Amino acid sequence: MDVHNAFLHGELEKEVYMRLPLGHSVDTPGKVCRLKKSLYGLRQASRWWFEKLSNSLLAYGFQQCMSNYSLFHYQASGVEAYILVYVDDLVMVEYGDNVDIDGFDVDYGNEVLTLKLGNLGTYVVNKQTPNRQIWLSSPVSGPSRFDWDGSSQAWVYRRNKTNLFSVLERELEKLCGESVRLS
Known part of the structure; x- marks a missing residue:
C-alpha cells in the first residue's frame, strides 16, 4: 500500500524555516516562512514521517521488531498481523482472520x-x-x-x-x- 503524501504527515521537532517560494513576495525583504508541517525534500522528512507512523502503530497495539525497526507485529484474538514499512510504502500481512x-x-x-x-x-x-x-x-x-x-x-x-x-x-x-x- 502506498501512503499518498506520506512525508506531509510528519510533525516537525525543531523550528524549520525556508525562503519564500517563487512568485510570493512581502513588503519587507529578507522574510522567510516558518514551516508547521514537514515537506518533501527536507532532510529529516522521512524520519519524522516514520516516527509519527511508528507511534500510531504502537498506540494501536502493534509491537516493533527489535532486529528490524521497520517491521511491526500485532497479535490478539487469533489474528496475527505484520506491517513492513519501506519509505512511504506499507506491506501488510494478516493471518488467522476468520x-x-x-x-x-x-x-x-x-x-x-x-x-x-x-x-x-x-x-x-x-x-x-x-x-x-x-x-x-x-x-x-x-x-x-x-x-x-x-x-x-x-x-x-x-x-x-x-x-x-x-x-x-x-x-x-x-x-x-x-x-x-x-x-
Whole structure:
C-alpha cells in the first residue's frame, strides 16, 4: 500500500524555516516562512514521517521488531498481523482472520483509521492529538467523542462513561457475529 503524501504527515521537532517560494513576495525583504508541517525534500522528512507512523502503530497495539525497526507485529484474538514499512510504502500481512466480509478494507492516514465492513457499514476513528480526543463515527451508535481519562487510563465517552474499546468490541461482535477483543 502506498501512503499518498506520506512525508506531509510528519510533525516537525525543531523550528524549520525556508525562503519564500517563487512568485510570493512581502513588503519587507529578507522574510522567510516558518514551516508547521514537514515537506518533501527536507532532510529529516522521512524520519519524522516514520516516527509519527511508528507511534500510531504502537498506540494501536502493534509491537516493533527489535532486529528490524521497520517491521511491526500485532497479535490478539487469533489474528496475527505484520506491517513492513519501506519509505512511504506499507506491506501488510494478516493471518488467522476468520471473519469473511465482502468489501472489507482498512485504511490509515493522517491519524484517521477507516474500517470498511462492506454492507455492514464503515467505522471512522479520528484522533485529535492536541485535544486528547478521539472521534468515532460508528454505523451502529453514530458519532461520539471520547476524551482521555488519566485516572482510568482509557478513552471515555463522558456522557455515559463508556470505554472506547468496550464500545468497539461490543459493536464489532454484534456486526460480525464473533467475539472481538481489543487490547
